[in-house]
Amino acid sequence: MAVETVIENGTIVTGRDTFDGALAIDDGTIVSIGAEHAMPETERTVDASGLLVMSGVVDPHVHIDDHVSLDTYETATSAAALGGVTTVIDFAWQAYTGAGSPWDETGSLREGVERKRENGSEAVVDFGLHGGILREDSALFEEMGPLVDEGITSFKMYTTYEFGLSNGFIREVLERLRELDAVGVAHTEDDSVCESLTTEFRTEGRDDPKWLPEARPDYAEAMAADDVARLASETGAKYYGIHTSCRKAAEALARYRDDGSRIRGETCTHYTTLTDEIYRELGNLPKIAPPIRTEDDTDAMFEYLRNDTLSVVSTDHVAQTRERKETSEWWEDPFGANGLQTSLPVFHDEAVNNRGLSYPFLVRVMCANPARTFGLAKKGTLQPGTDADIVLFDPNETYTISARNNASVADYTIYEGRDVTGKVKRTYLRGQLVADEGNVVGEPGHGEFVPRERPVWSDE
Numbered sequence: 001m002a003v004e005t006v007i008e009n010g011t012i013v014t015g016r017d018t019f020d021g022a023l024a025i026d027d028g029t030i031v032s033i034g035a036e037h038a039m040p041e042t043e044r045t046v047d048a049s050g051l052l053v054m055s056g057v058v059d060p061h062v063h064i065d066d067h068v069s070l071d072t073y074e075t076a077t078s079a080a081a082l083g084g085v086t087t088v089i090d091f092a093w094q095a096y097t098g099a100g101s102p103w104d105e106t107g108s109l110r111e112g113v114e115r116k117r118e119n120g121s122e123a124v125v126d127f128g129l130h131g132g133i134l135r136e137d138s139a140l141f142e143e144m145g146p147l148v149d150e151g152i153t154s155f156k157m158y159t160t161y162e163f164g165l166s167n168g169f170i171r172e173v174l175e176r177l178r179e180l181d182a183v184g185v186a187h188t189e190d191d192s193v194c195e196s197l198t199t200e201f202r203t204e205g206r207d208d209p210k211w212l213p214e215a216r217p218d219y220a221e222a223m224a225a226d227d228v229a230r231l232a233s234e235t236g237a238k239y240y241g242i243h244t245s246c247r248k249a250a251e252a253l254a255r256y257r258d259d260g261s262r263i264r265g266e267t268c269t270h271y272t273t274l275t276d277e278i279y280r281e282l283g284n285l286p287k288i289a290p291p292i293r294t295e296d297d298t299d300a301m302f303e304y305l306r307n308d309t310l311s312v313v314s315t316d317h318v319a320q321t322r323e324r325k326e327t328s329e330w331w332e333d334p335f336g337a338n339g340l341q342t343s344l345p346v347f348h349d350e351a352v353n354n355r356g357l358s359y360p361f362l363v364r365v366m367c368a369n370p371a372r373t374f375g376l377a378k379k380g381t382l383q384p385g386t387d388a389d390i391v392l393f394d395p396n397e398t399y400t401i402s403a404r405n406n407a408s409v410a411d412y413t414i415y416e417g418r419d420v421t422g423k424v425k426r427t428y429l430r431g432q433l434v435a436d437e438g439n440v441v442g443e444p445g446h447g448e449f450v451p452r453e454r455p456v457w458s459d460e
Contacts, residue, residue: 151451
């Protein structure tokens with residue numbers, strides 16, 4: 001019996017190898033990969049001549065339709081599809097009350113999960129959820145077990161902002177995560193250091209956005225990164241340090257990594273491709289936390305990606321508008337920058353074209369490692385039996401990034417005017433074409449919530 005589709009004449013890229021070949025898809029699943037003559041009969045062929053055939057990108061760090069991001073699931077996942085991203089992991093928030101809270105009353109993690117799953121019915125690509133802990137409430141510990149059983153196997157905490165948690169409560173969360181064999185995730189900046197410097201700079205009238213990196217310095221990030229990694233090490237919990245931006249914070253993670261089985265870390269595309277000069281060029285538009293840092297820190301991100309202290313490149317995608325960004329001070333909300341649509345071509349251009357890293361390296365840090373780290377067994381790979389989430393990528397096409405092409409509600413990009421070589425041509429989700437030559441062709445609702453397994457971590 002013939003299979004539905006064979007993609008032929010392309011260059012297959014896995015996390016270990018690159019070779020000329022083909023792959024066959026049937027009923028949303030990869031059924032064969034290898035030499036073209038070994039493929040089964042097919043109803044349809046796709047000619048991938050001159051293109052790389054890769055797994056869809058797995059982005060484990062995005063913000064959609066919540067108190068920090070204006071995107072709907074349709075707009076964010078449309079941007080993802082155009083960028084070759086076939087699975088995202090968003091955050092389901094525990095409502096808190098405070099001066100900056102969008103909620104009128106506190107709420108449970110369960111309520112946050114139900115809200116995101118309902119809104120996710122508009123998704124164009126697949127999505128998972130992290131639990132997002134925004135207040136110290138012991139009732140949380142009763143919620144976590146059932147949520148893990150339902151496929152929400154990681155939980156995020158903050159050490160800063162008004163919803164930051166104390167080290168004591170973080171320790172309790174990590175103890176519970178160890179019992180559940182789930183993963184702790186934390187935004188790590190020392191709040192007191194950042195707040196004291198911000199107050200000092202405001203008093204002195206340093207209102208230019210160029211002061212943001214000095215108000216949230218690398219050592220404040222490193223202090224908190226060290227604290228949480230130490231707590232994870234002492235409690236025996238799995239811990240994943242998100243959006244590592246600087247050499248000092250990466251060094252802090254490296255101190256506790258040992259054999260790599262319990263401590264992991266990520267960086268983001270912007271920390272590998274931009275420097276703090278961007279604040280002089282674009283003002284508040286690239287206002288994110290932790291901030292974009294120095295050229296040495298950019299180099300350090302690649303050093304620590306090479307030695308596997310950092311094993312994932314994400315976006316930390318947040319959709320805001322130019323108006324909201326440019327009418328606030330650098331110390332005020334909103335923070336964040338959009339990146340789902342441009343992350344793969346921008347990182348490819350920097351990592352492969354400029355720094356000479358391999359295509360298997362690219363696939364590892366953007367596809368295979370995030371899937372394995374967060375328990376997505378059928379994602380991030382081209383192995384037979386897994387989901388046919390596939391990107392056809394032209395490594396030689398050069399184009400200029402412009403916000404005019406954004407599918408996200410964000411009306412700017414921090415990569416505006418950047419020339420990159422490497423472009424997403426087609427994106428398939430479970431064998432169905434969802435983006436084709438810069439156009440979204442997938443229907444809202446084709447994307448599904450993906451329950452995640454408890455991940456098995458080892459030093460691979």
